[in-house]
Amino acid sequence: MGEVILTMKGIDKSFPGVHALDHVDLEVRKGEVHALMGENGAGKSTLMKVLTGIYSKDSGTITYEGREVEFHNPREAQEAGIVIVHQELNMMNHLTVAQNIFIGREFMKGKLIDDAKMNAEANKLFQQLGIDINPAEKMGNLTVGKQQMCEIAKAISHEAKVIIFDEPSAALTEAEIEELFKIIRDLRAKQLGIVYISHRMDEIKVITDRVTVMRDGGYVGTLITEQCTKDDIINMMVGRVIYEDPKTASTVPPGAPVVLKVEHLNAGKMVKDVSFELHKGEILGFSGLMGAGRTETARALFGADPKESGDIYINGTKVDIKSPQDAVKHGIGYLSEDRKRYGIVVGKTVAENSTMAHLKDFLSGVFIDKKKENDVTQKYVDRLKTKTPSVDQLVVNLSGGNQQKVVLAKWLVRNCDILIFDEPTRGIDVGAKSEIYHLMNELAAEGKSIIMISSEMTEILRMSDRIVVMCEGRKTAEIDIAEATQENIMHAATLR
């Protein structure tokens, strides 16, 4: 490790209602790979966005190459030599590799673009990195791994001195990861400073020199990787916070029948051989880090996305679910993590949204029985304590928590027995949160069965009777609430 190239000190950033960064420190040296770790929402991405000028900081200082700096946009940061290699690659698939690398600063021959020169320059970069890619190839024809190397080449071409890798290995195969590590070691040898964001504990041990851990927007500490264990890092990530009233034992009566059984479900890249059972009256928590494949599992189960294989049994009978229509017919309701896109029709009223899944029950002849629709909706507005001036209010005018209740009403009107709550309290304020929890418990007590996907440890420990932990598309653990701890959940979530 060489001298310090980048220091972020006391970085503070608030968004309305959220203290996203609370005096965070980060120091990167030349020739080091520095891991930045933390649970979902710990503030890693926000910190990097502050660094590269996407967000402005409220207070704190950034010192880069001995001078205090403040970048106003990613371009300024890039010009100074700080570049992010994003998890989601920002590449134009129809352009060639070289055209992508030099986008916005094309070599010109008079008024025309000089593709030959760009190809030659790109080749030089690839030679430097020791990788074999044809610069004239269309970007879309490359594997994700190769595309990422192009992104790295692009960073080098900007004469980067600090490169931030944001979960670079998430989409890569073992062999590609090996190649990536080779390049990263090479860059380290060339005295670049590297920030490496990842959830994969094993990689951290292999590739990084130091680890900075963040939790809930705060700075926890920095360790030298060689001198710490995986458990040290996990303990720092989860902290010693006492979460409010965690469930201590399952409230499901022993011998409760299995209402839903999923066997060997495979769908796309994110759902690999997932099997589980859901009992009557149970809240089954699905825990895991971002990208663990929980939402994808739910969507495949619900028929929203196609599945490759796997059997689904409802009340012991094998069912064929090819579309949400089939799922709803079998009494499954899905409350999406992205309410505005997948849950509600914002331009329509509370009543129209509430009856959407079961409109045929509100017909008299060919006409919609408006009175019945309003009466039933009102019943659920009262029962769920939805705050709305009337059932004719447009849903767009309701708060997040109340929108969530409208989605819930939709499934209750349809009388669904299996409810999938995907991040049920995301974007919902504290008061409404406990109301939603209360409702979920009530529904479970009534005999509804609930799958709850959540990235919040508190929520998982407070609500679940049993916990399924996923990591990279696979189920890595199934833990009864009586045995669940933050540590054993986090361990299973980072198993890879």
Added chain:
Amino acid sequence: MENFKNLPIVKKLGFNRIILVLVLIAMYFVFSLGSGRMLGKGDLMNALNMVDYLGFLALGVTFVIATGGIDFSIGPVMVCAGLIAGRLLVTFGWPLALALVMCVVVGGLFGVLNGILVAYMGLPSFISSMASMMLAKGVGSVFTHVQNSNWPKTGDPNSWYKYFVNYNGFPTGLVFLLVVAIICAIIMNKTQIGRYILCIGSNREAVRLSGVDTRKWEALAYVICGLLAGIAAITYVGVITQVQPGLGDEFNNNAIASCVMGGTSMAGGVASIGGTIIGVFIISLLRVGIQAMGFRPDYQYIITGIIVALAVFADIRSSARKK
């Protein structure tokens, strides 16, 4: 202004619709002034002739636009239906009643085609309706060997189909249109079809994830649109008697313009049948008024073009403000 907007009567009728009616009345006086005479019964009957067939087209496309789609085939489909039914009537000696039913059948079939292409096969409605537009033009021309279809003239035996437009000087066409418009308004606002069409236009994915067969309901919008283009063909032949192959494009534009002007959002999810009808009146009066002022009819295109651009701009502005 805000007070005016919040009056119960204004809310019930819709602020935009009131403005449109005022625009319509203002247009009448502007044209009267510009042509140096009050537009009389002749001019207005002239305008009504256009209202008759344009109205049905515009009503139909309102359903499609409500889903967030578009249909550029309605004009040529109407002409195609008039051509085919006319030849069946005149050359093949079909009974008049059957020929009229055939108009609606042809329209309906094109609606089914568009519905399958868009809802079930996932083609963008813009492209698929272009394709069916060309198909309609081609089929009409081929079937008639590129000859005009000459429907019976007024006074001929078998000319009772003209009563759909005009009965001894009484504008039956207007009554016919208004009755169908009321039915359309009921379908749009009071039935499952209308509810799902509007919801699909607003947020298709959320509707699909509610377990609704979105493809079926979306396809139905195109079928309704096609059927109404078929009905439009009945009034169209009633007005013009001689149907020429290869025409129809300009009716698309006028119908879509009427819709958008009437407050139906191009983004989908919001539709006003009443607004569409007022829009049809405006477009039709525009055409007659411009002629009365002594301009060549081509000027109507320019003015309609400008109006459409302005109406869509206003639509985008108002939806941007809501967000």
